Amino acid sequence: MLALLPVDLLIIGMIAGALIIYNIIKRWQSFRARHRVRQAGKAEAAAGRLLETAGYRILAVQERVPVVTKINGKPHKSHIQADFIVQKGKQVFVVDVKTGEAAQKPAAPENRRQLLEYYLVYRPDGVLVLDMDKLKLYHLEFEVEFPSPRGVSPVPCILSFCAGILAALLIIKGGKIS
Numbered sequence: 001m002l003a004l005l006p007v008d009l010l011i012i013g014m015i016a017g018a019l020i021i022y023n024i025i026k027r028w029q030s031f032r033a034r035h036r037v038r039q040a041g042k043a044e045a046a047a048g049r050l051l052e053t054a055g056y057r058i059l060a061v062q063e064r065v066p067v068v069t070k071i072n073g074k075p076h077k078s079h080i081q082a083d084f085i086v087q088k089g090k091q092v093f094v095v096d097v098k099t100g101e102a103a104q105k106p107a108a109p110e111n112r113r114q115l116l117e118y119y120l121v122y123r124p125d126g127v128l129v130l131d132m133d134k135l136k137l138y139h140l141e142f143e144v145e146f147p148s149p150r151g152v153s154p155v156p157c158i159l160s161f162c163a164g165i166l167a168a169l170l171i172i173k174g175g176k177i178s
């Protein structure tokens with residue numbers, strides 16, 4: 001019969017302990033994920049009721065827009081998914097439902113990037129952030145000034161256009177300026 005040394009028992013115990021801790025952590029993470037999904041579902045239903053009470057008509061829930069990003073010519077498929085698309089009057093809005101600290105800071109960089117992404121993809125009249133903790137609705141609008149391409153100045157184009165008009169007028173009048 002093979003006798004185990006204390007070092008062997010220590011190693012077996014460490015491996016068994018590591019496996020037990022690993023399984024406990026995985027089960028806890030799974031439980032937390034299921035809990036978050038249930039909470040999100042409840043918050044989404046409550047958000048829909050809140051939006052309707054505020055006079056918004058729900059057009060879509062969890063609408064996915066496919067996006068293809070090409071990296072060195074190779075396409076990578078993904079999607080953008082907003083919580084709600086709503087309408088009030090003639091205006092259409094994308095709604096992002098948030099809880100916790102993120103909801104209280106809609107202009108924080110990480111939130112702004114996501115909301116700007118919604119704005120550019122869905123092209124709504126505005127973006128709404130619904131803080132489910134405080135039951136507060138934030139209305140965001142973006143004014144994006146796209147920079148002109150580098151090296152291209154509109155001044156030479158405008159001067160050339162004006163010179164062309166002046167030359168055309170001189171030719172039409174026979175070279176006489178009245």
